[in-house]
Amino acid sequence: MAKKYSHAIHWFRRDLRLTDNTALRAATQESEEVIPFYLLSSWKKHHLWTGPKRQQFLCECLESLAKNIEHLGGEFIIRQGDALAEIEKLAKESNADAIYFNQDPDPFGKKIEAQLATLCENLGIACHPLQDAVLHGPEEILKGDGTPYRVYTPYSKPWLAAEKRKPLGKPRTLKTPSGLDSAPLPSLKTWELTFDGEEILRGGERSARDRMSQALQDRVASYEKYRDVPSVLGTSRLSQDLRWGTISVRELYDRAKECGSLQYLKELAWREFYFAILHHFPEVLKWEFKADWRGLPWDEPDEKFEAWKKGETGFPIIDAGIRELLATxxxxxxxxxxxxxxxxxxxxIDWRLGEQFFMQHLVDGEIASNNGGWQWSAGTGADAAPYFRIQNPWSQTKTHDSQGEYIRKWVPELTKVPAKALYGPPEADCPIAPDYVMPILDHSTERNITLARFKKHRADQN
Ligand SMILES: Cc1cc2nc3c(=O)[nH]c(=O)nc-3n(C[C@H](O)[C@H](O)[C@H](O)COP(=O)(O)OP(=O)(O)OC[C@H]3O[C@@H](n4cnc5c(N)ncnc54)[C@H](O)[C@@H]3O)c2cc1C
Incomplete structure (x- = not known):
């Protein structure tokens, strides 16, 4: 039977896989020839959230995707520049009569989608935006009165109960018209970045699928028991694959359900809760979600902030976390x-600076979850920890790294220190270990300052 279109572009964005890729599958079913396309955006080079580790992972994902497309008989077309200008050029060069893409959950991606719809109308080509990155879009899970949820638990109930689309396979063949130019696969040089760390996970669909199988086989069933123990590989470690779409969330959900951990499925709901918050309240990227906390005073970043960024605060659990981030x-x-x-x-320090630092370093850097996590911790977000619930880093160590194994892994200065020495601040002038820094502050003093600031801000509002 003749297909609907002769040439369709599939614009890969954060869906860097062939398996259960909603828009790619539709494109291959409805078009004789498909142009699998990726755009390297020029603005990325200068953005404050760009960092080498996530870009390195992206490079590997694209390399693997190129091979997988070739394996199906197609050719991956990469271009660099402005998305709309490049798509227009490619559509004209390839005589495309349709473009398919999976929708982006972020406001920036959505803005381009709206502009692309207009461009397609002007060019007279069909535009097919499809839902793929989530099990349930932000308009699907709403309160009875049609307004969005602002709190996770009531959101998660209809989310868990809603029927889920089953995952689909991958296209068997993919035919690309010949004669289209492609830029080479990117490397870190493309963004003028360098990184000499070797501890980041490998990108690409094959590696992601292996990780998923391993996690489902070994860890998801016992997720609840180990998820809060950082020294143990107790979580699925799939966030970067969900971020880049090297695995399908439908497939992960479907297979994880068989493992019987409701807690794990609830984590996938957290991810979509934050996407929904960002969709309905895009101002969270600029402002505190809770309007009451807008205008809170923050300190200017100083040498203590620099110590935090290097993992040299003298608080072992903080330094271990930052060093893990910098290395992996x-x-x-x-x-x-x-x-x-x-x-x-x-x-x-303003949560926005922490948010930025995390985005520069996280391979799984996800705008919605990162913003949600930072605002939760700052006490300003949707369903956030109340401002007066301030975690004590010393007692958190005792609870979550009682043997000090996680800390010792990342802070070699503390290799020989007994676990108990990590549960509280050292005596004055007597560091925990000879070559380890003294704590840069006193937790109780700073806690009281925070409580006073939040209280004053609230009183000033009334
Ligand atoms: C300050 C802060 C910043 C964060 N920034 C990000 C980020 O940029 N990208 C990111 O993917 N997650 C972020 N998170 C959430 C969480 O830390 C990671 O998703 C998780 O550590 C990833 O490890 P995992 O894949 O083993 O997760 P698992 O525990 O195995 O969970 C499975 C999946 O559920 C999702 N998930 C789990 N917990 C959360 C959560 N609290 N919020 C949203 N989704 C969740 C992730 O997609 C994860 O891969 C942040 C949390 C905090 C507190």
């Missing part, structure tokens, strides 16, 4: 919370 582009969730709360409540 990942930080355990429990430690992310402790580290973020320390920056906002002990150093009184």
């Amino acid at each position: 582009g990942f930080m355990h969730n429990r430690v992310r919370m402790i580290v973020a709360m320390f920056l906002t409540k002990d150093l009184h």
